[in-house]
Every structure is written in structure tokens, then in C-alpha cells.
Amino acid sequence: MKLLVIGGAGYVGSTSVERFLEAGHEVVVYDNLTSGHAAAVPDGVRLEVGDIADGARLERLLRDGVDAVLHCAARSLVSESMDDPGLYYRTNVGGGVVLLEAMKRAGVPRLVFSSTSAVYGEPRRVPIAEADRTEPINPYGATKLAFEGAMRWFCAAHDFRGISLRYFNVAGATEHNGEDHDPETHLVPLVLRVAAGEATHVQIHGQDYPTPDGTCIRDFIHVRDLANAHLLALEATGEGDPSFEVYNLGSAAGFSVREVVESARRVTGRPIPARPVKRRSGDPPVLVASSRRARRELGWQPQHSTLERMLADAWAWRTAHPNGYADTARAGSEAIDPPKVAASAR
DSSP: OEEEEETTTSHHHHHHHHHHHHTTOEEEEEEOOSSOOGGGSOTTSEEEEOOTTOHHHHHHHHTTTOOEEEEOBOOOOHHHHHHOHHHHIIIIIIIHHHHHHHHHHHTOOEEEEEOOGGGGOSOSSSSBOTTSOOOOSSHHHHHHHHHHHHHHHHHHHHOOEEEEEEESEEEOOOSSOOOOOSSOOOHHHHHHHHHTTSSSOEEEEOSOSSSTTSSOEEOEEEHHHHHHHHHHHHHHTTSSSSEEEEEEEOOSSOEEHHHHHHHHHHHHOOOOOEEEEOOOTTOOSEEOBOOHHIIIIIOOOOSSOSHHHHHHHHHHHHHHOTTTTTTOOOOOOBOOOOOSSOOOBO
16 A cells, blocks of 8 residues: 555654554655654655645645555644644644545545544543543543544545544654654653653652552553554555444553553663652543454554553663654655644654
């Protein structure tokens, strides 16, 4: 297949590109580099620097023999979405609809969407199943769910075959790609920053939750396993009637914040001081998703998602790239000036 990866210079997107290349597919990456990195795109892969709001350019790329699309581009910071919900609706929903319309005009009917379990809000039960109530509690989750709705109707109206993958936290790294965000809000890289001596301590928000060690339990999957899920989902859109399907990707068990910190101490051999602080408003005690349907219907079998493996791979990448992608250059991308409305890569 020839695949177009929107947001393919980001953490999740670039790792998925690696997996697609391993499987023998041709890949084109489209990213405006707002939070993605050109150096994250593997050598030999065509990188087009552009925005998801540019429908005409997307259509030209799609008409160049593209078979299917992986959409990983999004604004994805919960706090930012609370401060500027309009930005999130313009980018995550409006930009996504531009992509759908470009796909319709170009005759490319296959789309996999990298979504989020934030669409569920505060769940009534765990592990969360796909049929459970969706009630987002922030604009980030709401805009992801809104785009899923657009996908659903495009599939019905235009003979599309679409799959949305919902997951919570991604961790780990490959030899080539790892997490390099600014600002950084994810637990694993924040813990590893302390291990690297770049921060004095990690904060633990609340120690009195009804969990075995009193700290929140969260779902994590290895970025390699997520990349493989993207590949399986893209392959699944190749046959059958027009449809829209949703699959959760999760561990069904999760790890507590304290478990993450203690495991990071063992993996890195560093002390990693932790400081308890008050709870954050709206933090449920446990957030984990069931992946039974994805395992059954897509054949997804996570191979790398033990806590120790995720931390070890993330630490190895960070040790090898102490400045992230800052010291790595990539030549040959085709660039344009990014517009004011930008879709950053996850």
C-alpha cells in the first residue's frame, strides 16, 4: 500500500511510519512541524510540510496513488483545550473535516484515526468497553469525539471504511524515535527528566485514592504496540462494506503512579525523588480500557507493553538523545509557511 500519514513527524505518527516501512509499505508524511520533528521521519520517506487545513494540497497528495490514510495530527493538551477551546475545534474538528473532504474528492476511502480514551470522560466502570457512554469532560476529548462523528457519517454517505483507535497513555520508544514534547505533560518522560537530573522531583497528585497504593491507576501501551495496531487497522479497511468501527487499546489493568516511579528507579538506577501534592480536580481513581475487541477482531497482541519494557526503551532513547531531536537535522523536506491555524502532531 501507499500510505499518507497526517502528523507523521510526531511521536506516535513517526513510530507508525517505522512500522509501515518494516511491513513493506510506501509512506508519505504530512506534518506542519508545530510539535513534530522533521528528524523523526525515517530517511527515505517523503516529508511534506503543510497544514491539515490546506485541503487543496492534501487532495494533490492523495491523488498521487495513495491507498489509505492514518490521521495522527491533533492539538492534544487538555489544559490548553480548556483555555482555548476554539483552537481545538478549528484544528481537531475543522481540520479533520477538510481531510475527509479531500479524501472524498480524491477517491481515497480508507482512514484510520488515532483517537483517545478521553472521549469517555469519567467512566462509570472499568475496564472501559467501546459501547460504554462517551461524555468528555474537556474540549480535547470532545473534539476527538466530534471528529469520530464526522467519520461515521462520511463512511455512511461516501462508502468510506474507517476505524478509530482509542487509547490512554503511550510510552516507550524505538531506537530512532521517542518522546520530545515542549511542554512535556506525560508522566513517563517527566519521571525520566528527574532521573536525568533535569528536575528535582516528580509530583504525585493525591495519595488517598481507593487503589492498592493510594495513587491513581492509569493505562499505558508501548508506542510500538500502538504502531502495530495502526497497521492492523489500515489492513482491515481494505475489504468489506463501508463501515465505521471503534476499538479500544489498553492493558485492562493499568499501573499506578507510584508503580511507575518505583519501576523507573529500578530501570534507571537513579533515586527519582517524589513529592506528594494535592489531588487534581477531575482525576478518577482508575482509568483503563479493555482491548478484547481489538484482540479478537484485529488480531492485535501487544508485545512490548510491560511497564519495565516501556520505561527501559524510553530511558535508552533519552540517554542516546539527551537533547531530543535538537541535534539532528533532516534534509529534503518540501516546506511551506504554516498558516495561523495549525494541526500539531501527536
